[in-house]
Amino acid sequence: MPYVDGFVLAVPKNKIDAYKELARKAGDIWKEYGALSYVECIGDDVPYGELTSFPRAVQAKDDEIVIFSWITYESREQRDAINAKVMEDPRLKGGVSDMPFDGKRMIYGGFNAFLEL
Numbered sequence: 001m002p003y004v005d006g007f008v009l010a011v012p013k014n015k016i017d018a019y020k021e022l023a024r025k026a027g028d029i030w031k032e033y034g035a036l037s038y039v040e041c042i043g044d045d046v047p048y049g050e051l052t053s054f055p056r057a058v059q060a061k062d063d064e065i066v067i068f069s070w071i072t073y074e075s076r077e078q079r080d081a082i083n084a085k086v087m088e089d090p091r092l093k094g095g096v097s098d099m100p101f102d103g104k105r106m107i108y109g110g111f112n113a114f115l116e117l
Contacts, residue, residue, distance in 0.1 A: 001113040002036055002072040003079050008107045009067050010060035015100035029089055033082045036072040058105045
C-alpha cells in the first residue's frame with residue numbers, strides 16, 4: 001500500500017492560474033524524484049458547513065477556493081527521502097511572497113494507506 005501526503009488549502013480565485021502553474025512545476029519535480037503520483041483538485045462542491053467543512057478547516061474567505069491534493073509514495077521512508085530532495089531543489093526556491101496562497105492556513109499530513117479497492 002502506498003504512503004500518502006494529503007493537503008487542503010485555500011487559494012484566492014484571482015491566483016488560481018498562478019497556483020496551477022506552481023502545482024504543475026512542483027508535481028513534475030516530485031515525480032522526478034520518485035513520487036508515484038501527484039494529484040491536485042479544485043473545489044467544486046465544498047459547502048461551508050455549520051460545524052466542520054473543508055472551507056472552515058482552512059479559513060477560506062469568500063474570494064478563495066479550496067484545493068485538495070495528495071502525493072503517493074512507495075513508503076514513508078521513500079516519502080522522507082523524496083521530500084528532502086524536493087525541499088532542496090532550486091526550482092522551487094522562493095519567498096513566502098511568491099506563493100499564490102497563505103501557507104499558514106494549509107493543512108497537511110502523512111498517512112499510511114490501509115485499503116485500496
